[in-house]
Amino acid sequence: MSFDQDLWKNALIESYRAIENLTGVFLVTQGKGRKPNIMTIGWIQGGIIWGRPIISVLVRPSRFSFIHIEENPSFTVCVPTDSMKREINWCGSVSGATVDKFKSTAFTPVYSENFSVPTIQECPIHFECNIVQKTKVIETNFIPEIIHEYYSSGDFHSIYYGEIVKVKL
Numbered sequence: 001m002s003f004d005q006d007l008w009k010n011a012l013i014e015s016y017r018a019i020e021n022l023t024g025v026f027l028v029t030q031g032k033g034r035k036p037n038i039m040t041i042g043w044i045q046g047g048i049i050w051g052r053p054i055i056s057v058l059v060r061p062s063r064f065s066f067i068h069i070e071e072n073p074s075f076t077v078c079v080p081t082d083s084m085k086r087e088i089n090w091c092g093s094v095s096g097a098t099v100d101k102f103k104s105t106a107f108t109p110v111y112s113e114n115f116s117v118p119t120i121q122e123c124p125i126h127f128e129c130n131i132v133q134k135t136k137v138i139e140t141n142f143i144p145e146i147i148h149e150y151y152s153s154g155d156f157h158s159i160y161y162g163e164i165v166k167v168k169l
């Protein structure tokens with residue numbers, strides 16, 4: 001691991017705080033030859049898996065972000081400020097298939113050297129992640145209550161495990 005343990009752990013704690021206080025954080029993806037897209041996510045987990053610092057995100061196939069993340073196995077997670085409630089709601093209700101969310105929010109995409117997905121300049125904390133495993137939740141492996149509550153129309157999440165390769169503050 002090329003960065004400080006406390007750095008990514010504290011950054012992860014901030015992202016959990018944002019989910020608790022603001023309902024979500026931003027997931028940025030960019031498919032091959034496409035513009036970057038922003039989606040609000042509430043379901044993330046973080047920790048050490050396979051000896052690596054990992055953030056996992058759950059994305060339903062109906063999301064435009066799903067196409068991006070399938071085409072390019074990298075993503076960034078950007079932690080919003082308290083003043084971004086409007087953008088969190090908006091990026092969590094509008095599809096990037098019909099609108100350029102960077103343009104509409106006036107957020108600025110910033111690219112690190114050698115990383116194909118941007119972060120959002122206006123956010124204070126960013127994770128750059130490369131996917132090391134992806135899987136799909138399996139209908140028959142759920143208890144019925146969860147199917148009933150979350151998957152009445154199908155649209156079963158894929159889970160993407162991203163190794164955190166950089167934390168930007």
Ligand SMILES: Cc1cc2nc3c(=O)[nH]c(=O)nc-3n(C[C@H](O)[C@H](O)[C@H](O)COP(=O)(O)O)c2cc1C
Nearest residue numbers: 024041042043059060063064065092093094095096
């Ligand atoms: C607070 C909040 C949290 C969300 N969390 C998730 C999530 O973890 N996974 C998911 O697939 N959709 C989640 N969504 C829904 C997507 O953000 C929403 O469908 C969005 O419009 C998808 O954008 P896209 O089509 O540009 O990818 C969430 C929405 C909100 C408002």
